[in-house]
Amino acid sequence: MIFADAxxxxxxxxxxxxxxxxxxxxxxxxxxxxxxxxxxxxxxxxLGLYVGHTGRGGVVLVGGSNALRALPTLGLVTFLYLxxxxxxxxxxxxxxxxxxxPILAGAYAGVQDVDRGVVDAARGMGMTGAQRLWQVEVPxxxxxxxxxxxxxxxxxxxxASVAAYVGIETLGRPLLDGLRVLDxxxxxxxxxxxxxxxxxxxxxxxxxxxxxxxxxxxxSAVTPSAQVGAARxxxxxxxxxxxxxxxxxxxxxx
Amino acid sequence: xxxxRDVTKRFDDGTTAxxxxxxxVEAGTITVFVGPSGCGKTTSLRMVxxxxxxxxxxxxxxxxxxxxxxxxxxxxxxxxxxxxxxxFPHRTVLDNVATVPLLTGWTRRKARQRAAELLELVGxxxxxxxxxxxxxxxxxxxxxxxxRALAADPPVLLMDEPFSAVDPVVREGLQDELLRLQAxxxxxxxxxxxxxxxxxxxxxxxxxMRTGGVLAQYAPPAELLTRPADDFVAGFxxxxxxYRSLSFVDSAGVEVARAPTVAExxxxxxxxxxxxxxxxxxxxxxxxxxxSTVVPGGSLYExxxxxxxxLDAALSSPSGLGVAVDADGRVAGVVTARQVLDVIESRRG
Amino acid sequence: MGDIGKYLGDAGTRAAxxxxxxxxxxxxxxxxAVSVVLAIVLGLLCHRFRRVNATLIxxxxxxxxxxxxxxxxxxxxxxxxxVLDPLNVIIALTVYTTALLVRPVAEALAxxxxxxxxxATAMGFRPLRRFLTVELPLSVPVLAAGVRVGSVSNISLVxxxxxxxxxxxxxxxxxxxxxxxxxxxxxxxxxxxxLALVVDLLLVLLRDxxxxxxxxxxxx
Numbered sequence: 001m002i003f004a005d006a007x008x009x010x011x012x013x014x015x016x017x018x019x020x021x022x023x024x025x026x027x028x029x030x031x032x033x034x035x036x037x038x039x040x041x042x043x044x045x046x047l048g049l050y051v052g053h054t055g056r057g058g059v060v061l062v063g064g065s066n067a068l069r070a071l072p073t074l075g076l077v078t079f080l081y082l083x084x085x086x087x088x089x090x091x092x093x094x095x096x097x098x099x100x101x102p103i104l105a106g107a108y109a110g111v112q113d114v115d116r117g118v119v120d121a122a123r124g125m126g127m128t129g130a131q132r133l134w135q136v137e138v139p140x141x142x143x144x145x146x147x148x149x150x151x152x153x154x155x156x157x158x159x160a161s162v163a164a165y166v167g168i169e170t171l172g173r174p175l176l177d178g179l180r181v182l183d184x185x186x187x188x189x190x191x192x193x194x195x196x197x198x199x200x201x202x203x204x205x206x207x208x209x210x211x212x213x214x215x216x217x218x219x220s221a222v223t224p225s226a227q228v229g230a231a232r233x234x235x236x237x238x239x240x241x242x243x244x245x246x247x248x249x250x251x252x253x254x
Numbered sequence: 255x256x257x258x259r260d261v262t263k264r265f266d267d268g269t270t271a272x273x274x275x276x277x278x279v280e281a282g283t284i285t286v287f288v289g290p291s292g293c294g295k296t297t298s299l300r301m302v303x304x305x306x307x308x309x310x311x312x313x314x315x316x317x318x319x320x321x322x323x324x325x326x327x328x329x330x331x332x333x334x335x336x337x338x339x340x341x342f343p344h345r346t347v348l349d350n351v352a353t354v355p356l357l358t359g360w361t362r363r364k365a366r367q368r369a370a371e372l373l374e375l376v377g378x379x380x381x382x383x384x385x386x387x388x389x390x391x392x393x394x395x396x397x398x399x400x401x402r403a404l405a406a407d408p409p410v411l412l413m414d415e416p417f418s419a420v421d422p423v424v425r426e427g428l429q430d431e432l433l434r435l436q437a438x439x440x441x442x443x444x445x446x447x448x449x450x451x452x453x454x455x456x457x458x459x460x461x462x463m464r465t466g467g468v469l470a471q472y473a474p475p476a477e478l479l480t481r482p483a484d485d486f487v488a489g490f491x492x493x494x495x496x497y498r499s500l501s502f503v504d505s506a507g508v509e510v511a512r513a514p515t516v517a518e519x520x521x522x523x524x525x526x527x528x529x530x531x532x533x534x535x536x537x538x539x540x541x542x543x544x545x546s547t548v549v550p551g552g553s554l555y556e557x558x559x560x561x562x563x564x565l566d567a568a569l570s571s572p573s574g575l576g577v578a579v580d581a582d583g584r585v586a587g588v589v590t591a592r593q594v595l596d597v598i599e600s601r602r603g
Numbered sequence: 604m605g606d607i608g609k610y611l612g613d614a615g616t617r618a619a620x621x622x623x624x625x626x627x628x629x630x631x632x633x634x635x636a637v638s639v640v641l642a643i644v645l646g647l648l649c650h651r652f653r654r655v656n657a658t659l660i661x662x663x664x665x666x667x668x669x670x671x672x673x674x675x676x677x678x679x680x681x682x683x684x685x686v687l688d689p690l691n692v693i694i695a696l697t698v699y700t701t702a703l704l705v706r707p708v709a710e711a712l713a714x715x716x717x718x719x720x721x722x723a724t725a726m727g728f729r730p731l732r733r734f735l736t737v738e739l740p741l742s743v744p745v746l747a748a749g750v751r752v753g754s755v756s757n758i759s760l761v762x763x764x765x766x767x768x769x770x771x772x773x774x775x776x777x778x779x780x781x782x783x784x785x786x787x788x789x790x791x792x793x794x795x796x797x798l799a800l801v802v803d804l805l806l807v808l809l810r811d812x813x814x815x816x817x818x819x820x821x822x823x
Binding site for chain 2: 115117118120121122123124125126127128131136139140214215216217219
Binding site for chain 1: 665667669670671672673674677679680751752755756758759762763765766767772773775776777779780783785788789791792795796799800803
């Protein structure tokens with residue numbers, strides 16, 4: 001019943017044209033998400049790599065990142081809106097704060113989890129700190145790093161709907177409007193669009209992960225120590241190595 | 255040449271890993287550091303390429319204090335092999351081996367060409383170069399680790415328990431391979447192991463260390479077996495050290511007698527004596543017992559090999575006659591345990 | 604700051620805050636408790652049956668892409684509750700937290716060394732008893748890590764429910780925003796953080812009580 005209403009709303013041509021149409025809102029939604037994930041990555045990736053590489057400050061990093069997770073995004077967004085007198089900056093900062101912990105966890109755990117023997121060998125062969133970081137630790141950290149970016153993206157896409165509350169035309173708009181006028185078709189339709197957007201972005205990022213993760217690591221996800229033929233022919237992954245376990249990097253989805 | 259001069263290493267938590275180590279590793283030899291865990295053998299090794307710096311004392315490589323050399327530069331001139339190999343999982347085997355040449359500024363083409371040569375040197379087929387480490391067996395990974403350490407042709411090679419993670423049969427093959435390589439390359443090798451048999455098998459000299467980082471004895475393996483410095487060393491080398499020390503004594507002087515043979519497939523007839531079955535090329539195939547049943551033979555030894563081999567051949571043979579063979583595996587004759595023991599007795603006098 | 608003092612000075616406000624705080628605790632911790640139990644059962648199924656494993660892990664990844672606001676909306680359509688029923692929030696958060704916990708539980712169970720379970724079996728443990736007394740306790744450190752993330756994210760997520768009228772402390776954000784009044788928003792953020800911190804501390808204490816062996820080595 002509600003789903004039929006939602007479908008009707010989704011295909012209604014009225015909703016596909018004009019300044020507040022679905023495509024415009026998808027665009028705005030994407031723009032904020034992109035900005036937030038990029039901003040968070042600029043902060044969290046260097047920090048995570050640095051702490052993972054030097055091994056210093058791990059405890060502070062984990063504690064700080066957990067505290068960030070506890071910050072309620074809606075509170076942050078409304079607070080910054082009132083302080084800054086407008087929505088854009090507040091929403092962006094709120095979403096960046098949301099995206100930093102999973103990316104940080106991915107980058108830090110990625111470097112931290114590189115086999116100690118491999119790092120020891122790199123040092124023993126005469127690599128400088130920078131060479132070790134870029135030639136050994138970063139390539140091996142990529143699966144978890146990309147996983148962190150995927151988690152962050154999922155959360156940001158889901159949470160950007162909150163931005164509609166402070167007047168930004170994201171896909172959260174139909175949710176809130178639908179709720180206010182008790183038009184459940186619009187409400188559920190908006191929800192479906194956000195979920196679809198999240199799935200599409202996740203698939204895109206999974207593809208990117210496949211491209212950037214070195215082949216030797218993808219193979220190791222299949223068979224820890226196996227015959228070449230078997231490892232080559234089967235690309236199936238028993239476990240999605242591209243992602244940190246949610247326990248390490250999950251978080252709020254609003 | 256590598257020299258430790260009164261080297262001590264104390265860690266921040268107060269444990270002393272190495273205590274006043276004085277030791278010289280001669281150029282072109284394999285020196286093995288052996289001892290129980292916590293004896294400081296690995297720490298000692300890692301002080302050579304500055305993976306660890308000493309608390310006091312000096313480590314010299316070719317007369318130069320290592321503390322005066324920038325660590326990365328020092329390490330590029332010293333090969334380093336570790337347990338589990340530590341291969342880079344994200345690089346192909348060939349690129350793993352090419353790592354140090356590339357670090358020192360070789361062109362990619364030249365480095366890969368060198369890497370291919372090295373794979374051949376350590377006995378790996380060239381097509382393995384395109385694979386990733388995860389696609390290799392443990393023994394193959396270890397060979398790649400050795401090839402990678404040799405890539406820039408360093409005069410010194412540090413090996414930290416390189417073979418302890420592979421099964422015993424593969425380990426023995428890798429040890430033989432190392433001895434063959436060393437005969438060809440003449441490197442200065444420091445080798446750490448907790449396995450005294452491995453130490454005795456491959457070492458030109460063996461440093462036995464005890465818990466707390468004190469050197470208990472530094473001697474060639476034969477001396478370690480026959481004249482252990484104290485009870486600790488005697489206990490560490492094991493209960494059958496007398497027997498094992500025969501490995502280092504050649505069997506010249508043990509006269510072989512003509513073997514009673516019978517051709518494989520021929521009419522056996524009957525006899526009250528044991529007879530050795532030989533094939534068309536005169537290689538031993540087993541024994542025919544006095545009751546005409548055929549029994550598998552014991553171990554073989556090559557004429558002139560160690561007394562241990564000769565004695566074992568006699569002890570393991572069903573007939574009590576140890577079979578000696580020539581370099582081509584043809585029967586050279588037989589010996590009894592009594593003969594071998596007589597030779598041992600006469601050498602003692 | 605003076606604003607906050609004035610805001611908190613009112614006894615009626617303080618009573619309302621306490622109500623919202625208790626509401627918040629209820630809305631965030633009930634789903635946490637329910638999903639720990641669910642995740643252990645599902646994780647055990649994943650661990651025992653390969654096919655269940657693939658299905659559930661895949662499903663939990665999908666669940667995680669659905670925004671909570673959307674889930675709050677879809678649940679009434681599926682189970683027929685009222686749109687503004689707090690039960691929607693509880694069910695939605697239970698679904699999320701379970702999705703979050705299933706994989707770590709399954710992986711923790713798989714990580715129990717085979718020789719330990721073999722020894723337990725050889726000593727005559729029946730499967731259920733072995734699970735409850737050997738495998739489950741050994742999985743507690745990993746499970747605890749998941750539960751800590753789940754509690755922090757639940758506590759921050761409940762606020763979003765304010766947008767559909769059941770948000771615990773989140774109501775402070777919507778009220779403050781409507782009145783252009785910062786004090787309740789700041790109080791709401793601080794209370795949420797403190798609540799998250801206190802619950803996290805309690806969870807750490809509980810974990811340490813349950814796993815004395817993990818710290819036994821440190822005293823040596």
